[in-house]
Amino acid sequence: MIQVRALSKLYGKKPVVEDVTVDIQPRKITSFIGPNGAGKSTLLSMVSRLLDSDTGEVLIDKFDVKKMKSNEFAKKVSILKQSNYMNVRLTIRELVSFGRFPYSKGRLTEEDERIVDQSLDYMHLTEMQDSFLDELSGGQRQRAFIAMVIAQDTEYILLDEPLNNLDMKHSVQIMKILRRLVDELGKTVVIVLHDINFASVYSDRIVAMKDGKVVKDGPTEEIIQSDALKEIYDMDIPIQEIGSCRICVYFSS
């Protein structure tokens, strides 16, 4: 379990994350939603050590994140950021092989190769594994990066807006894969989302943030309610049930 305890981050004097305490349940998809500038990405960056927190602590399986060794941490938690600019030209397979770095330090064993094969297969990238990343579409690139994270084989997978710039088809594809990671492989997925309908349809729990604070935290059914959403977004959002999905109709409110 990931436990965030009274975590704060200031930029200058302005708090971007303020006294956040939240528990992330294992083997579930937890979505972070909220308006722009609510501190969702900052929170995720602090949990994954990309950013130092000013006060408070993050515990992963009861261990303080700051006291863990970089390498041990990388075997437990992986993070994928929105933009992944790179200075080198890599093939998909080379990128995915980097996922094994915490284990093999660049010298891949036979087992590493096998896990890389599996990850490529899982993301349906086996046929195109020798293509270069800069020749791929946005969706394929994103899948390649997720394959790297799968090869990293961590219990916790954190994703910062993985659906950015993706079309509907690829977004659905990625969300389905994340669902499978939780249901089939027992991973814990934490994801920052902007489209609340993806959060509604695919996640088990939702944490809503606003102005650096957690305003709602609970199972998806409890958060996807007109009154709760009003509190988060200051918008009147009617909710329609279509099939088994609860869809927020926010376009004209």
Next chain:
Amino acid sequence: MRNSVKLLVLAFIAAGFCAIYLFHELNGSFGYALPKRTIKVLAMVLTGVTIAYATVVFQTITHNKILTPSIMGLDSLYLLLQTLIIFFLGSGHMIMVNKQVNFLISVVVMIVFALLLYKFLFKNGNQPIYFLLLVGIIVGTFFSSISTFFQVLIDPNEFQIVQDRMFASFNNINSDLVWLAIIIVSLVMIYAWRFLKYLDVLSLGRATAINLGVPYDSIVKKMLVIVAVFISISTALVGPITFFGLIVANLSYQFFKTYKHTTLITGAIFMSIIALVGGQWVVERIFTFSTTLSVIINFIGGVYFIYLLLKERKAA
């Protein structure tokens, strides 16, 4: 051709050039010319190693393939130091005449300057690396301006000696210094060996590198210190020649097309040995010293730099 084969070919060519330089027209002068030439070859190999290593590492850290470590202002500091010594103490002073003392003072001043710069910049948390580069450019320009100011005031005869220092030269290299530099560089290389594997991951960017368990900030700081040490040593030994690294690093990227730094760095090292030893041979035996190696290097390097800029512009 596989990369290991390419490396072997390069190593062979590099060794060949060293052999030609050492033994061509030696006329049996084993006692006099050979030891002198050996020292020169060692100095060129050492310069090649330090410049190639420092440039590739620096470009990986800054995620930029058209930067050289000279942007941190170490070469300008070296020239300023030499100018000030000659201006205030005169070219006959012990610090100018005694090469060992001059070398040690130059190296210490440059490394201390680099460490102070890093310390100042990394004091409040982790400033982005581009801030370091900007400060480096400004400080470097400042140093050059002061140097020019003093060079204008200086006695014309003394200025000749300053001018000598402005261009890298492999003639008249002190053999004790070469051995000292080789020892320091080898020790640093052994220390840095275990960080080499992290460099591959560093080129994936900060977030990905941290995600993969690389202690990013501490590795970057250590590598920057190593770059400063290497640049200081090669500059104090032969003079400012950092521009040269840009050529060999980029040739190495183009030639090997890999992300593996062990290959990239080794390749760049062999290429710089080929260029330096081969170039020096051409300068000495064909041009018979009518030009200097650094002029040729700056000319070819400048042309290649413009080509790189045009190519990058097309890709963007």
